[in-house]
Amino acid sequence: MDTRGYSCEGTDLPDRCKKCSGELTQPTAGRRRQYCSDSCRQLAYVDRRVQRLAAELAGDPTE
Numbered sequence: 001m002d003t004r005g006y007s008c009e010g011t012d013l014p015d016r017c018k019k020c021s022g023e024l025t026q027p028t029a030g031r032r033r034q035y036c037s038d039s040c041r042q043l044a045y046v047d048r049r050v051q052r053l054a055a056e057l058a059g060d061p062t063e
């Protein structure tokens with residue numbers, strides 16, 4: 001029996017929510033989800049805005 005070539009890698013790995021690392025249920029068709037819920041997506045969006053704002057405040061204003 002030769003099982004070489006088999007690995008855990010694959011395209012069907014269960015993804016994790018980018019915000020809370022919770023398990024995601026991917027739809028069989030269509031876009032893959034990145035967040036487990038709308039609230040996680042919203043929180044991640046706010047995080048990004050805050051980070052960007054902090055970066056702007058930390059840097060020199062170019063205006």
Ligand SMILES: [Zn+2]
Binds near residue numbers: 017020037
């Ligand atoms: Zn989540």
